[in-house]
Amino acid sequence: MSQVGVSDPAEPVLVLENIQHAYRRTIAVRGVSLTVQPGEILAVTGPSGCGKSTVLHVAAGLIRPQSGTVRLFGQSLTGAGDDERARLRRGKLSLVLQFGQLVPELTGVDNVALPLLLDGHGPTQARRLALGWLERCGAQELADVEPAEMSGGQAQRVAVARSLITSPQLMLADEPTGSLDSIGGRELLDLMIGEARRSGAALIVVTHDNSVAARADREIRLFDGEIASEAVLV
Amino acid sequence: MSAGRRAGASSIFWRLSRPRSAADRQRARRMAFGVAGSGALLLAALAILTVRVGTASSYTCDESGCYTSFGRSGPQDGGLAPYVVESGLRGGTAVGAVLLVAPFVLLALQALRTGTAARERRLAALSLAGATRRDLRRLAFLEGTRAAVIGALAAGPLYLLLWLVLGPALPIGSKMLPQPGWPILIGWLVMVAAAVPLGGLVAAQAARPAAVSPLGLTRRRQRPLTLAHAVAPVISAALIAFFLRWSSGMGQLGVGLAAASTVALAISVGPWVILFTGWCAARRRGLVTSMAGRRLLADVRTPGRVVGVMLAVGISYGVIAALVVDVTQGDAYDQMFYLAGMAGAAIAIAVAAVVATFSLVVGATEQVLDNARSTAILVALAASPAFVSRIVRRQMLLAAVPATVLGAVLGWIVFGVVVIGSEDEGVGLKLAVALLAAMAAAALSAAVGALVAARAVRPAIRSSSGPENLRTP
Numbered sequence: 060m061s062q063v064g065v066s067d068p069a070e071p072v073l074v075l076e077n078i079q080h081a082y083r084r085t086i087a088v089r090g091v092s093l094t095v096q097p098g099e100i101l102a103v104t105g106p107s108g109c110g111k112s113t114v115l116h117v118a119a120g121l122i123r124p125q126s127g128t129v130r131l132f133g134q135s136l137t138g139a140g141d142d143e144r145a146r147l148r149r150g151k152l153s154l155v156l157q158f159g160q161l162v163p164e165l166t167g168v169d170n171v172a173l174p175l176l177l178d179g180h181g182p183t184q185a186r187r188l189a190l191g192w193l194e195r196c197g198a199q200e201l202a203d204v205e206p207a208e209m210s211g212g213q214a215q216r217v218a219v220a221r222s223l224i225t226s227p228q229l230m231l232a233d234e235p236t237g238s239l240d241s242i243g244g245r246e247l248l249d250l251m252i253g254e255a256r257r258s259g260a261a262l263i264v265v266t267h268d269n270s271v272a273a274r275a276d277r278e279i280r281l282f283d284g285e286i287a288s289e290a291v292l293v
Numbered sequence: 294m295s296a297g298r299r300a301g302a303s304s305i306f307w308r309l310s311r312p313r314s315a316a317d318r319q320r321a322r323r324m325a326f327g328v329a330g331s332g333a334l335l336l337a338a339l340a341i342l343t344v345r346v347g348t349a350s351s352y353t354c355d356e357s358g359c360y361t362s363f364g365r366s367g368p369q370d371g372g373l374a375p376y377v378v379e380s381g382l383r384g385g386t387a388v389g390a391v392l393l394v395a396p397f398v399l400l401a402l403q404a405l406r407t408g409t410a411a412r413e414r415r416l417a418a419l420s421l422a423g424a425t426r427r428d429l430r431r432l433a434f435l436e437g438t439r440a441a442v443i444g445a446l447a448a449g450p451l452y453l454l455l456w457l458v459l460g461p462a463l464p465i466g467s468k469m470l471p472q473p474g475w476p477i478l479i480g481w482l483v484m485v486a487a488a489v490p491l492g493g494l495v496a497a498q499a500a501r502p503a504a505v506s507p508l509g510l511t512r513r514r515q516r517p518l519t520l521a522h523a524v525a526p527v528i529s530a531a532l533i534a535f536f537l538r539w540s541s542g543m544g545q546l547g548v549g550l551a552a553a554s555t556v557a558l559a560i561s562v563g564p565w566v567i568l569f570t571g572w573c574a575a576r577r578r579g580l581v582t583s584m585a586g587r588r589l590l591a592d593v594r595t596p597g598r599v600v601g602v603m604l605a606v607g608i609s610y611g612v613i614a615a616l617v618v619d620v621t622q623g624d625a626y627d628q629m630f631y632l633a634g635m636a637g638a639a640i641a642i643a644v645a646a647v648v649a650t651f652s653l654v655v656g657a658t659e660q661v662l663d664n665a666r667s668t669a670i671l672v673a674l675a676a677s678p679a680f681v682s683r684i685v686r687r688q689m690l691l692a693a694v695p696a697t698v699l700g701a702v703l704g705w706i707v708f709g710v711v712v713i714g715s716e717d718e719g720v721g722l723k724l725a726v727a728l729l730a731a732m733a734a735a736a737l738s739a740a741v742g743a744l745v746a747a748r749a750v751r752p753a754i755r756s757s758s759g760p761e762n763l764r765t766p
């Protein structure tokens with residue numbers, strides 16, 4: 060494994076320690092601990108409702124767990140405020156969710172450029188980069204299209220392009236291929252995995268799909284909020 | 294970095310601050326309308342306060358020639374009514390105009406505070422892409438500035454319209470507004486200039502407490518009534534009693550403080566009136582009424598704010614009705630003078646009632662959007678959007694009418710029975726008629742307001758009954 064862009068190769072990009080989280084009544088995650096190394100590709104699988112999305116949201120700092128600690132890039136998230144978490148999302152960390160992540164009022168290219176624009180890059184340069192990423196994701200024809208006019212799979216391509224534009228060190232994806240047909244889904248996942256391998260970024264991908272899981276370095280199966288099994292693949 | 298940051302993010306924010314969806318546009322229109330209405334009324338107050346009696350500004354012409362107030366027997370002061378010209382009354386009339394600003398400000402603030410479903414999706418998606426709270430506040434600032442400037446610009450033409458109705462259209466001797474002059478133009482320009490920072494700051498401030506979840510799960514929390522809500526009406530009532538008791542010693546101040554406490558009582562009792570109305574309605578057999586009642590109970594605080602205004606509206610009707618009885622006991626010259634003033638006040642109150650009721654739209658729309666999924670399910674199953682509209686209409690009538698009628702009865706009791714009834718013998722029948730008239734006027738203006746408001750919610754109902762709402766998380 061090569062570690063491009065990570066200062067300390069020995070330092071894990073993500074450490075979850077004994078995470079516990081409940082929504083009003085349901086305990087979604089009970090005592091999950093997990094370490095992800097730089098460049099590692101991890102698949103998280105398990106039946107519906109077992110807590111996969113919750114774990115991913117905790118790892119991304121979108122949810123504050125009720126107990127347990129999250130360390131991202133060597134820093135604890137416990138005391139981090141909303142703004143610090145937001146800044147992470149337009150820098151070292153990137154996210155692809157199932158749906159609802161594109162800004163409805165912006166075109167495809169502006170949606171992809173958004174993290175750079177928010178981070179202070181000039182609009183011309185940001186859009187040029189965004190066009191490049193749209194092309195690599197096979198979605199150049201969506202540059203001037205608004206999300207309302209995209210199909211679920213097309214929106215997903217745009218979201219993946221956006222998750223790659225910041226050259227993140229950790230990519231998180233929640234069923235990124237859920238709304239794509241199997242060929243389209245495979246292509247998109249190839250792209251994400253290829254990008255992760257090329258840049259040395261770590262990738263955590265939540266999936267129902269066994270063929271997706273088979274291409275990861277490691278697979279974690281959740282059951283009822285707990286890690287049921289763990290397998291090192293390849 | 295900071296210059297580049299400005300360039301990149303600003304172009305995006307400027308574009309995003311423009312309302313795009315139909316619901317967003319409606320929200321922006323409401324904010325602008327609230328600002329425009331307040332602005333026009335403030336300009337009216339300014340115009341009244343700057344009337345220069347006996348100068349060229351009150352120079353007026355009609356078919357019999359031109360005159361100024363120095364003319365001996367001709368119409369005086371540009372044909373303005375004594376309420377505007379006489380220095381003793383003018384201040385009160387201007388204050389009346391400023392008080393009428395309140396419902397418009399309420400409308401603008403309500404529209405500002407309640408986003409639309411589209412706006413919430415946008416904020417969540419921005420946050421997910423890494424926008425900080427400060428970024429989102431900047432966006433709110435731009436939105437507020439945009440709406441406020443449009444509203445302030447519209448205040449000028451709106452004032453001209455108001456002047457046409459209350460100036461040239463009224464007979465000589467009863468005109469309420471003088472011909473627009475320099476003070477109005479300057480006042481208008483100042484208003485437009487002030488709208489830029491003020492609108493932005495108010496909007497950014499309103500955005501501060503709204504926690505945006507990047508996951509887009511910003512369902513408004515149920516806000517139950519707190520202890521403060523229970524204590525406030527009791528304290529206000531006690532203060533009224535206290536100040537009335539001591540008002541003889543304190544003179545004008547005591548009466549003023551009692552009036553202020555009455556306002557506090559009207560505002561603080563609002564949620565409780567809604568709670569009671571909703572509770573009664575929810576237990577009714579009819580599906581529409583009982584669903585309307587349950588929707589009221591789901592959020593008593595938003596409509597509760599309007600109840601305060603509606604109570605005040607009702608009280609005013611009660612007081613006016615009782616005063617009319619009082620005045621008709623007096624001599625004929627006084628009658629003309631007072632009755633004209635009261636008619637003007639009654640019309641102004643009716644306008645206030647409609648505008649205040651209209652701000653129920655915002656709360657109801659919010660509820661419809663929050664429940665887009667359940668509305669969509671209801672419609673997908675069997676109910677038509679028209680059925681949902683009926684529920685919303687019933688909900689608004691329940692929120693507005695009882696409070697207004699209750700206010701009318703209260704006003705009538707205080708001024709009719711306590712003040713007048715104790716002094717004059719034999720006005721019983723007249724007072725009874727006055728009560729009925731006050732209640733009818735109160736119910737009518739509240740109902741008109743509610744029905745107009747219910748119409749305005751329809752687009753939201755239609756947009757949230759579509760099948761696409763079935764899959765939003």
Ligand SMILES: Nc1ncnc2c1ncn2[C@@H]1O[C@H](COP(=O)(O)OP(=O)(O)OP(=O)(O)O)[C@@H](O)[C@H]1O
Pocket residue numbers: 082083085086087105106107108109110111112113114510
């Ligand atoms: N916002 C929420 N409010 C209440 N309960 C929730 C919420 N989100 C998730 N849950 C509950 O938490 C549990 C775990 O949910 P989670 O979304 O993490 O599961 P998942 O493994 O991602 O399922 P799926 O494969 O269907 O996406 C479920 O029982 C779910 O009902």
Ligand SMILES: [Mg+2]
Pocket residue numbers: 111112113233
């Ligand atoms: Mg999930």
